[in-house]
Amino acid sequence: MKLYKTGKGIVLQFKEEYYVLQHDWDTLINRDNLYAYLLEESVNGKKITAEQATAWHNEFLLPPIGSQEVWAAGVTYLRSRDARMEESKDTGGADCYQRVYEAERPELFFKALPHRVAGHQQTVYIRKDSTWNVPEPELALYINTAGVIQGYTIGNDMSSRSIEGENPLYLPQAKVYEKSAGLGPCLYVTEHPISPETGIYMSIHRNEEKMYEGSTTISRMKRLLPELVSYLYQEMDFATGCFLMTGTCLVPSTDFTLQPNDRVTISIDGIGTLVNIVDVKGGV
Ligand code: DO4
Numbered sequence: 579m580k581l582y583k584t585g586k587g588i589v590l591q592f593k594e595e596y597y598v599l600q601h602d603w604d605t606l607i608n609r610d611n612l613y614a615y616l617l618e619e620s621v622n623g624k625k626i627t628a629e630q631a632t633a634w635h636n637e638f639l640l641p642p643i644g645s646q647e648v649w650a651a652g653v654t655y656l657r658s659r660d661a662r663m664e665e666s667k668d669t670g671g672a673d674c675y676q677r678v679y680e681a682e683r684p685e686l687f688f689k690a691l692p693h694r695v696a697g698h699q700q701t702v703y704i705r706k707d708s709t710w711n712v713p714e715p716e717l718a719l720y721i722n723t724a725g726v727i728q729g730y731t732i733g734n735d736m737s738s739r740s741i742e743g744e745n746p747l748y749l750p751q752a753k754v755y756e757k758s759a760g761l762g763p764c765l766y767v768t769e770h771p772i773s774p775e776t777g778i779y780m781s782i783h784r785n786e787e788k789m790y791e792g793s794t795t796i797s798r799m800k801r802l803l804p805e806l807v808s809y810l811y812q813e814m815d816f817a818t819g820c821f822l823m824t825g826t827c828l829v830p831s832t833d834f835t836l837q838p839n840d841r842v843t844i845s846i847d848g849i850g851t852l853v854n855i856v857d858v859k860g861g862v
């Protein structure tokens with residue numbers, strides 16, 4: 579089932595039915611056994627029509643986040659390791675990506691606070707001091723306070739490859755800036771863990787011309803999702819849970835960089851589609 583956070587309230591979609599839930603977002607998603615709770619809510623909840631749900635979705639949709647921090651894992655796919663080694667080969671940083679890909683400890687980095695997160699159909703930024711920019715389509719987890727994966731959403735880990743490639747110590751600047759994270763369109767809550775065969779798809783359009791298209795499945799990830807969660811939660815508490823992007827496997831060729839007005843479309847089986855429009859802070 580899917581939870582949409584909207585400016586009018588929370589919409590629960592279960593099969594083809596829609597319900598409005600009168601809850602605080604953070605309290606709702608952080609409760610134990612969210613799937614079972616939502617099943618009950620779908621019996622007792624106030625039904626709305628598909629037309630009304632679509633209208634709210636089109637006009638009032640928000641990213642599916644409350645007060646949570648957003649974290650990200652890196653170099654979890656071979657393709658990501660290869661791309662980082664390529665971009666840093668002239669500056670001497672390549673070796674650290676090889677080592678982290680093979681190490682027991684994963685790469686985890688802080689990505690965003692909620693106010694820097696863009697939702698579906700919202701704008702993400704590229705940095706003005708960066709010459710090489712890409713979106714990174716990633717399965718994102720919502721993990722509750724107890725460390726349980728409660729749901730999934732789509733993440734866009736916007737990244738500067740020129741800054742990251744110059745020096746690995748510049749990673750926070752390559753990754754963390756205004757509107758550098760996309761999340762949405764919903765929180766997908768499942769009874770069982772998401773299937774490894776789940777597909778991730780990304781396309782990038784410029785003036786309706788397709789500039790990039792690619793797809794993969796999460797089975798290609800080198801790490802297990804609970805492994806990433808256990809490292810993240812080892813020495814940190816999250817009062818309302820947190821979001822964790824799990825790394826990218828889709829990287830456009832080295833001659834591609836994003837431009838303002840590009841449209842990034844990321845879909846993940848079962849979850850839906852997240853569209854972000856690219857801009858720069860303060861406009862062009
Ligand atoms: O090591 C740099 C970042 C890696 C990353 O964001 C990814 O693999 O998705």
Ligand code: MG
Nearest residue numbers: 714735825826
């Ligand atoms: Mg990433």
